[in-house]
Amino acid sequence: MTDLARDFRRQLSEHCSIHTSEVVLEQRSADGTRKWLFDVGKNNSVETVFIPEDDRGTLCISSQAGCTVACPFCSTGYQGFNRNLSAAEIIGQLWHARRALMSDPASSRIDGEASSGKAQPHRVVSNVVMMGMGEPLLNYDQLLIALRLMLDDNAYGLSRRRVTVSTSGVVPMMDRLAQDCPVALAVSLHAPNDELRDKLVPLNRKHPLRELLDACNRYLEHAPRDFITFEYIMLDGINDSDLHARQLLDIAAQVKCKFNLIPFNPFPQSGLKRSSNQRIRDFSQRLIEGGVITTVRKTRGDDIDAACGQLAGDIRDRTRIEQRLPERGTIILKQEA
Numbered sequence: 001m002t003d004l005a006r007d008f009r010r011q012l013s014e015h016c017s018i019h020t021s022e023v024v025l026e027q028r029s030a031d032g033t034r035k036w037l038f039d040v041g042k043n044n045s046v047e048t049v050f051i052p053e054d055d056r057g058t059l060c061i062s063s064q065a066g067c068t069v070a071c072p073f074c075s076t077g078y079q080g081f082n083r084n085l086s087a088a089e090i091i092g093q094l095w096h097a098r099r100a101l102m103s104d105p106a107s108s109r110i111d112g113e114a115s116s117g118k119a120q121p122h123r124v125v126s127n128v129v130m131m132g133m134g135e136p137l138l139n140y141d142q143l144l145i146a147l148r149l150m151l152d153d154n155a156y157g158l159s160r161r162r163v164t165v166s167t168s169g170v171v172p173m174m175d176r177l178a179q180d181c182p183v184a185l186a187v188s189l190h191a192p193n194d195e196l197r198d199k200l201v202p203l204n205r206k207h208p209l210r211e212l213l214d215a216c217n218r219y220l221e222h223a224p225r226d227f228i229t230f231e232y233i234m235l236d237g238i239n240d241s242d243l244h245a246r247q248l249l250d251i252a253a254q255v256k257c258k259f260n261l262i263p264f265n266p267f268p269q270s271g272l273k274r275s276s277n278q279r280i281r282d283f284s285q286r287l288i289e290g291g292v293i294t295t296v297r298k299t300r301g302d303d304i305d306a307a308c309g310q311l312a313g314d315i316r317d318r319t320r321i322e323q324r325l326p327e328r329g330t331i332i333l334k335q336e337a
Helices: 006-015 087-102 136-151 171-180 194-200 209-220 242-252 277-289 328-336
Strands: 022-028 034-039 045-052 057-060 064-066 081-084 110-113 119-121 127-130 163-167 184-188 228-234 257-263 294-296
Touching: 034 087, 045 064, 045 087, 057 087, 064 136, 081 136, 087 136, 127 136, 136 163, 136 171, 163 171, 171 209, 184 209, 209 228, 228 242, 228 277, 242 257, 242 277, 257 277, 277 294
Parallel strands: 057 127, 127 163, 163 184, 184 228, 228 257, 257 294
Antiparallel strands: 022 034, 034 045, 045 057, 064 081, 110 119
16 A cells, blocks of 8 residues: 555564464255354354345354353354454454355345346345354454444445344343444343342343343334344253243333244253144244234255354363353253252
8 A cells, every 4th residue: 555654564574464364164954054164262162144035135243253152052152162253353244244145156246226227236245243253342443443344334234223232141241232233133032030130041130031121112213123032942851841831921011122033952961852843833833822923934954064053163162161160951850940
């Protein structure tokens, strides 16, 4: 860049670098889902997933190498935790996915005629969800930089309504995000009472449901959407009873929300089972009859372990969680039985 001063260019060379994380592996599912494994150094790698739909393309991005929350139904939690990703490593996942998809003839689509009369290329990544490996709000400072780049018209120009941060309930950071960069919010609820949620989402012991629901209502004062999405994993015999559905309706009476029911995607270490299709339908119907918008997430990419809860990457664990908690799923099953 010869239009910059020579001394400034020298400083850039000494202190700055432009590179992206190396792609170690790319996989494609039979349903069109694509997954990339990125090397983030020191024997750590993270996963990113692209989910194509007829009306949108959603990229699921990781924020940490591993996760400290350690939910027993999530494969990432069994990997333990190594470190937070930098803002560059977070936004680099979007940078790479867009380039890969736009250079792939199978990904090119046309939205139709623009006002100029010329066909415009489809924006292959129209939605971003921070639902990959890690708890985004426990890497808040770097997440915030990445979110602002996603929204900036001089960068990726995404709508606040089309960028979603998913959290297991880090209440203080939910309040900060509402002030700093309010985007769509999804909360990993997974249980309708504190006793069960303490087991399924250990962070609940620090920020119990009452505190979490109050934070959700505060967030809605600033959010680009007028509801919170509550994500709810469907676990056979654990959180899928009629009583649990009634308790969820009590929560819905306190927070304007929609429920996204997620059929559990099994992995060997969990010891947990997916609710039957009939049980999921009945559970969903009870919520709908209670007046709450409820969807059942379609399982995508499970043949390449890219479905919800299956992202594991390759983490050099600093927390030694596998040695400390080797049978978490089995313990929950015994307790609930």
